[in-house]
Amino acid sequence: xxxxxxxxxxxxxxxxxxxxxxxxxxxxxxxxxxxxxAGDALMLGKVAQxxxxxxxxxxxxxxxxxMFLGAITAAGAILGAQYWGKGDRHTLEDIFNMILQFCGGVxxxxxxxxxxxxxxxxxxxxxxxxxxxxxSSYLRIxxxxxxxxxxxxxxxxxMKVSDHVKIGALVSSCxxxxxxxxxxxxxFGLLGAPQMQAEGAALATTISRMIELxxxxxxxxxxxxxxxxxxxxxxxxxxxxxxxxxxxxxxxxGSLCWGVGFTSYTAIMGHMGTDAAAANSVAAVVRDLxxxxxxxxxxxAGIMVGNELGAGRLDRGKAYGIKLKNISFAIGxxxxxxxxxxxxxxxxxxxxxxxxxxxxxxxMVIMSIYMIGRCxxxxxxxxxxxxxxxxxxxxxSLVVCMWLIAIPLALVGAFVLHxxxxxxxxxxxxxxxxxxxxxxxxxxKYKWVQxxxxxxxxxx
Numbered sequence: 471x472x473x474x475x476x477x478x479x480x481x482x483x484x485x486x487x488x489x490x491x492x493x494x495x496x497x498x499x500x501x502x503x504x505x506x507x508a509g510d511a512l513m514l515g516k517v518a519q520x521x522x523x524x525x526x527x528x529x530x531x532x533x534x535x536x537m538f539l540g541a542i543t544a545a546g547a548i549l550g551a552q553y554w555g556k557g558d559r560h561t562l563e564d565i566f567n568m569i570l571q572f573c574g575g576v577x578x579x580x581x582x583x584x585x586x587x588x589x590x591x592x593x594x595x596x597x598x599x600x601x602x603x604x605x606s607s608y609l610r611i612x613x614x615x616x617x618x619x620x621x622x623x624x625x626x627x628x629m630k631v632s633d634h635v636k637i638g639a640l641v642s643s644c645x646x647x648x649x650x651x652x653x654x655x656x657x658f659g660l661l662g663a664p665q666m667q668a669e670g671a672a673l674a675t676t677i678s679r680m681i682e683l684x685x686x687x688x689x690x691x692x693x694x695x696x697x698x699x700x701x702x703x704x705x706x707x708x709x710x711x712x713x714x715x716x717x718x719x720x721x722x723x724g725s726l727c728w729g730v731g732f733t734s735y736t737a738i739m740g741h742m743g744t745d746a747a748a749a750n751s752v753a754a755v756v757r758d759l760x761x762x763x764x765x766x767x768x769x770x771a772g773i774m775v776g777n778e779l780g781a782g783r784l785d786r787g788k789a790y791g792i793k794l795k796n797i798s799f800a801i802g803x804x805x806x807x808x809x810x811x812x813x814x815x816x817x818x819x820x821x822x823x824x825x826x827x828x829x830x831x832x833x834m835v836i837m838s839i840y841m842i843g844r845c846x847x848x849x850x851x852x853x854x855x856x857x858x859x860x861x862x863x864x865x866x867s868l869v870v871c872m873w874l875i876a877i878p879l880a881l882v883g884a885f886v887l888h889x890x891x892x893x894x895x896x897x898x899x900x901x902x903x904x905x906x907x908x909x910x911x912x913x914x915k916y917k918w919v920q921x922x923x924x925x926x927x928x929x930x
Contacts, residue, residue, distance in 0.1 A: 480789045489770055489794075495639035496630065497766025501759065502646035513657045514668065520744070521668050524604035526751035527595040527740055528668075530733050531609060532616055535580040537729030538722065539620050542572045543627040544772075545718035548856055549710075549922060550631040551773045552780025556923045562632065563699040564706050568714055569624045570698055577620030584613025595733075596740045596747070604668050611672035615679040622679065625686035628696045631773060637689055645682035649674050709924060717861055717922075724864035731872040735898040738884050739891065745822070746891035749829035752820050753895075757837055757844075760808055764801050764845040767794070771853025779858055780923050788919045791854040795913060798849035802842035809838040832892040836899055843902030850909055858918030867908060871901040 514522040546569040553561045583591060588606035596602060629638030655663050656670025666673065690697050739750040771794040778787035813834040817827055851864050880897035883889035 480786070480793055485774075485790065485793065488774055489767070492630075492635055492770035492773055493763075493766040495635045495766075496769045497762050499626075499639040499642045500765040501762040502643045513653055514671065520600055521604060523744060523748050523751055524592075524596075524601040525608055525668050525671055526754070527601060527736065527747070528592060528605035528608045528612070530595055530736050531580065531584065531591055532612070532619075534729050534733055535576065535616055535619070537725040538576045539573050539623050541718060541722040541725040542569050542576070543623050544721050544725075544852075544856065545569075545714055545861075546624070547627050547631050547769075547772060548717050548776060548859060548861070549714060550628065551776030551857065552921065552923050554631050554633075555777035555780030556782075558923070559696065561707075561710065562628070562696045564702070564710055565714070566624065566628050566696055566698050567703050568706055568711070569627065570621065571703075572718075573620035573624050577617050581613050581617040584609040584616060588613075595737045598744065601744075608668045608672045611669055612675050615672075615676040618676075618679040618683050622683040622686050625683075625690055629686075629690075630769065631776075632696050634689075634695060638686075641682060641685045641689060644685065645678045648681055649678035652677055713922065713924070717859060720861040720865050721856070724861070724868055727865060727868035727873060731868065731877055731901075734877055735880065738880050738894060738898070742884055742891045742894065745826040746829055748822055748826045749833055749891070750895065752816065752822070752830055753833040753837060756809070756812070756816055756834065757841075760805050760812075760841065761844060761848070764798070764805065764848045767797065767801060768848040768853035771849050772857035775854055775857035775918075779919065779921050782921060784919050784921065787858065788916060791858070791913075791918065794854055795846075795850050798846045799842075801849070802845035805841040805845055806838045809834060809841055829891055829895075833895050836892070836896050840899035840902055843904070843906055846906055847902055847909055850913055855913065855918045858920055859922045860912075860918035860920075863909075863912050867905050867912075868901070871905040871908075875904065876901040 514525055546565050550562055550565050553565070588609035589602055591609060592602040592605040596605075626638045626642060629635060629641075652674035653671055655661055656666045656673050657668075659665030659670075663670075689695065736750065736754070740747045771791070775787050775791050775794070778784075778790055813831060816834065817831050820827075820830070822830065851867070855861070855863055876897055876899075879900070880894050883897055884894045
């Protein structure tokens with residue numbers, strides 16, 4: 471598609487209006503969620519380095535859970551965006567039923583694991599007895615929040631794809647603000663509450679998740695919202711199940727490759743000493759905060775492209791994808807500048823040992839380069855390609871770049887060649903930057919330009 475034709479298909483005012491309408495609330499929601507981890511790190515860092523590090527390692531369990539939930543809700547969002555563009559409310563309700571079934575089952579399994587074997591889970595990430603003890607106490611309480619998360623994420627996904635993204639972001643943001651406030655109360659023992667430290671952070675998370683789910687259910691009672699169709703909760707169209715599986719299974723594979731890979735990075739750094747683990751924990755929080763904008767644009771990209779493709783406007787969907795891919799590079803370079811700009815401030819305000827401070831400074835510089843690849847890949851792969859149903863590529867690229875290159879190199883560097891923590895950390899950042907050329911080649915094949923909808927029921 472040449473530039474002139476693309477400009478004719480894309481109304482810039484309408485494009486940027488829709489992008490801002492979708493991306494900003496989602497970015498805010500992502501920022502608020504990341505702020506919980508930042509709040510935990512800062513508040514627990516004021517108590518003790520071990521408390522902060524243990525909770526950071528323990529929350530990797532929820533990170534892995536979110537990989538399953540993310541794949542399920544992402545598949546629901548891909549199909550949901552296209553059926554919303556087509557105008558088929560009945561099928562959207564069936565999609566809601568489907569993702570509720572899967573997310574509920576996953577959440578129950580993780581809840582039981584946190585209650586029955588928290589110590590074993592912590593041993594995956596550290597061999598330090600003190601960190602295992604603190605983390606286990608955290609997981610026994612936080613596990614209750616994991617039980618609720620899957621359900622609330624289904625509601626928020628349906629709000630996102632059905633033009634209620636602002637309300638979904640507001641609900642999520644309110645829950646996060648409550649979480650941060652309760653963190654302060656229970657971690658430091660404010661307002662007459664006991665000083666619970668790590669356990670306080672877990673209790674705050676559980677209470678806020680309860681409120682979030684209640685708000686989701688209350689908001690969705692309005693007539694314009696998509697709700698579960700309880701009368702046919704277990705009676706789903708076979709063709710829709712097949713279409714969902716075609717999207718969900720590659721996403722699940724990709725999510726697990728990425729999620730377990732990222733968890734492996736954390737485990738590798740966790741076994742390189744408490745200073746390296748502490749610095750990595752802080753760097754991870756900063757990374758997640760700065761990635762919020764690209765997360766928002768990536769989610770918006772999937773919805774915008776999916777709406778156009780589902781409505782049968784394939785040329786416009788293709789033009790939207792090209793423009794969004796170009797925007798991803800700009801966001802990447804801006805994010806690099808932001809990381810470098812905030813590094814002195816972050817190093818100054820976080821209470822760490824002198825050695826951990828040195829590690830943190832080096833990690834932030836390395837991360838600044840990583841951000842380019844992270845932003846480009848998030849928008850292009852998780853947004854544009856997934857929005858058109860090209861979900862297999864993400865899994866392929868992760869298997870090659872992360873599991874065959876980055877992780878083996880980090881393992882050899884850490885445990886065989888005994889490289890410094892900074893050299894090992896650099897290995898963990900190779901995958902995102904290294905696969906950019908491959909991503910661009912895949913993008914230009916335009917396999918993602920396809921309408922995934924079917925005539926299952928009469929549209930509303």
